[in-house]
Amino acid sequence: MTRFVGHGREQVTTADELTSVEDHLQAILASLPRQDPIELTTLDSLGLVLGADVVSHTTLPPFANAAMDGYAVVASDIAAATVDRPVRLPVVGEVLAGAPTTPQVGTGRVVRIMTGAPVPHGADAVVPVETTSDADGEVAFHRPAAAGDHVRLPGEDMQPGQVLLKAGRRVQPADIALLAAAGVARVLCVPPPRVVVLSSGDELVQATREPGPGQIRDSNGPMLSSMVRAAGGIPFTTGIVPDDRKALMYAFDTNLGHADLFVCTGGASAGTRDLLPDVIGAMGEVATAKVAMRPGMPQIRGLISGTPVIGLPGNPVSAFVSFEVFVRPAIRRLQGRRDLARPVVSARATQDLRGAPDKRHFVRVRLARESDGWTATPTGAQGSHMVSSISAADGLAVVPEDVEAVRAGEQVRVQVLVDG
Ligand code: AMP
Numbered sequence: 355m356t357r358f359v360g361h362g363r364e365q366v367t368t369a370d371e372l373t374s375v376e377d378h379l380q381a382i383l384a385s386l387p388r389q390d391p392i393e394l395t396t397l398d399s400l401g402l403v404l405g406a407d408v409v410s411h412t413t414l415p416p417f418a419n420a421a422m423d424g425y426a427v428v429a430s431d432i433a434a435a436t437v438d439r440p441v442r443l444p445v446v447g448e449v450l451a452g453a454p455t456t457p458q459v460g461t462g463r464v465v466r467i468m469t470g471a472p473v474p475h476g477a478d479a480v481v482p483v484e485t486t487s488d489a490d491g492e493v494a495f496h497r498p499a500a501a502g503d504h505v506r507l508p509g510e511d512m513q514p515g516q517v518l519l520k521a522g523r524r525v526q527p528a529d530i531a532l533l534a535a536a537g538v539a540r541v542l543c544v545p546p547p548r549v550v551v552l553s554s555g556d557e558l559v560q561a562t563r564e565p566g567p568g569q570i571r572d573s574n575g576p577m578l579s580s581m582v583r584a585a586g587g588i589p590f591t592t593g594i595v596p597d598d599r600k601a602l603m604y605a606f607d608t609n610l611g612h613a614d615l616f617v618c619t620g621g622a623s624a625g626t627r628d629l630l631p632d633v634i635g636a637m638g639e640v641a642t643a644k645v646a647m648r649p650g651m652p653q654i655r656g657l658i659s660g661t662p663v664i665g666l667p668g669n670p671v672s673a674f675v676s677f678e679v680f681v682r683p684a685i686r687r688l689q690g691r692r693d694l695a696r697p698v699v700s701a702r703a704t705q706d707l708r709g710a711p712d713k714r715h716f717v718r719v720r721l722a723r724e725s726d727g728w729t730a731t732p733t734g735a736q737g738s739h740m741v742s743s744i745s746a747a748d749g750l751a752v753v754p755e756d757v758e759a760v761r762a763g764e765q766v767r768v769q770v771l772v773d774g
């Protein structure tokens with residue numbers, strides 16, 4: 355792992371000092387602990403990953419029932435029915451959905467039946483009412499039926515012992531229906547990770563305050579907390595921590611108990627007040643890296659008492675892009691998810707997109723759908739302090755390390771910033 359040299363200015367960084375985006379991401383993912391599953395009520399499991407197979411103890415449907423409104427019949431009784439020579443049979447009763455008992459159906463008699471009602475003993479088919487006609491207290495059948503027609507059989511949906519949902523599955527609304535139908539009240543799930551966001555910097559004031567001379571509002575704290583939430587984590591915040599060793603140590607110490615992951619911004623590079631690497635190193639393990647990306651080159655990863663720490667640069671655009679590239683996948687991995695990356699589309703660049711020598715350039719773009727496919731247009735000034743450029747973006751266009759520029763009219767891959 356490369357230590358910082360010089361003053362962290364990209365101009366002095368040579369290609370062999372750089373760590374690839376993939377290597378830094380893999381190192382972070384490899385440092386993540388496994389989250390122990392917890393038992394939750396079925397409704398609360400929506401969107402979470404199952405920690406164990408869910409097995410049915412139920413037969414569904416629990417009893418043979420009608421798939422249509424119509425008549426429960428003995429199929430052989432109407433085997434000869436045709437439009438010209440209908441078979442007429444007497445109706446001896448009616449069975450509604452929810453009926454605890456049913457009338458007996460014998461040869462030569464039928465029972466009116468509703469969808470979902472238990473099929474009476476003796477009957478072996480249901481004839482839809484639409485294919486019959488009334489005939490003076492009797493019902494006329496105009497076509498034959500086969501045994502089993504429009505009858506839902508017990509156990510055809512689920513059987514006792516059957517695996518309903520496999521460990522590793524992310525629970526969808528339809529799965530909640532399956533679990534409810536099976537009477538499963540609680541399931542083992544990977545809990546959402548608790549992510550503590552730490553904003554550091556002597557110049558920062560709370561976003562709700564009026565900044566004094568030389569001060570700016572902390573925008574990374576609220577942004578990262580919301581990104582944590584959008585990624586499926588539970589955000590906590592330490593509040594603003596000054597560039598001070600003791601204050602930083604205190605912030606880590608007092609939040610360790612409820613952190614599955616720390617995400618820090620500011621103090622990550624090589625300024626005289628960039629203390630995070632030293633502080634994390636003093637409390638645990640730390641590795642700093644110059645990652646081959648723009649924005650977001652200076653990155654920190656570490657471990658304090660087994661809790662992973664990711665340190666992002668303080669510039670808001672750098673923090674945003676590095677969260678996308680490193681933290682979002684980590685939060686999803688902590689949730690037990692396997693789909694870590696954003697969806698990617700190919701889009702036509704409407705302007706030249708400059709590459710960054712030896713680095714992967716993530717260009718904030720707006721996507722539009724035209725008749726010939728997607729287009730990607732930069733959201734304006736791309737300076738790493740430009741909060742407006744990230745707010746306007748719905749995609750990150752990726753200009754690869756070895757590409758000087760994607761020219762207007764050429765295709766570029768764009769990571770789509772949609773949550774789902
Ligand atoms: P640093 O990574 O501490 O060197 O900060 C780089 C730049 O990002 C500086 O201009 C900081 O003022 C700015 N910055 C750092 N932290 C934040 C924050 N939480 N919110 C907004 N800007 C920040």
Ligand code: MG
Nearest residue numbers: 555620621668
């Ligand atoms: Mg700073």
